[in-house]
Amino acid sequence: MFVLMLLFAAALSSFPLPLSVFSPAGLIIGSLGSMAAGFLCSLMSREKGFFFGILCGALLFVILLIIALLVWKQKLGTYTLVKFFAMLLSGAVGGIMGVNSR
Numbered sequence: 001m002f003v004l005m006l007l008f009a010a011a012l013s014s015f016p017l018p019l020s021v022f023s024p025a026g027l028i029i030g031s032l033g034s035m036a037a038g039f040l041c042s043l044m045s046r047e048k049g050f051f052f053g054i055l056c057g058a059l060l061f062v063i064l065l066i067i068a069l070l071v072w073k074q075k076l077g078t079y080t081l082v083k084f085f086a087m088l089l090s091g092a093v094g095g096i097m098g099v100n101s102r
Helices: 002-014 019-045 049-070 078-100
Strands: none
Touching: 002 019, 019 049, 019 078, 049 078
């Protein structure tokens, strides 16, 4: 996720973009990171990809939520639920792909 955040930060800072672009970029970064975590976790375990993917997505969401609440003083809203379900879904997909890959 750190590399993805660096790439998105470089891309977003090189062009003058409105602030409304940053929320979807955060959703994309969180989802891709969750998918990668689920993929790698299930690739190493070779079993229970769906469960491990959801677990990785939930854990990453909780970490990002704590950071957003404590450091950035953000409030909970409907976007938080969207991000939660997107990270769970992408983690599960990554977990399934990790178990089924050779």
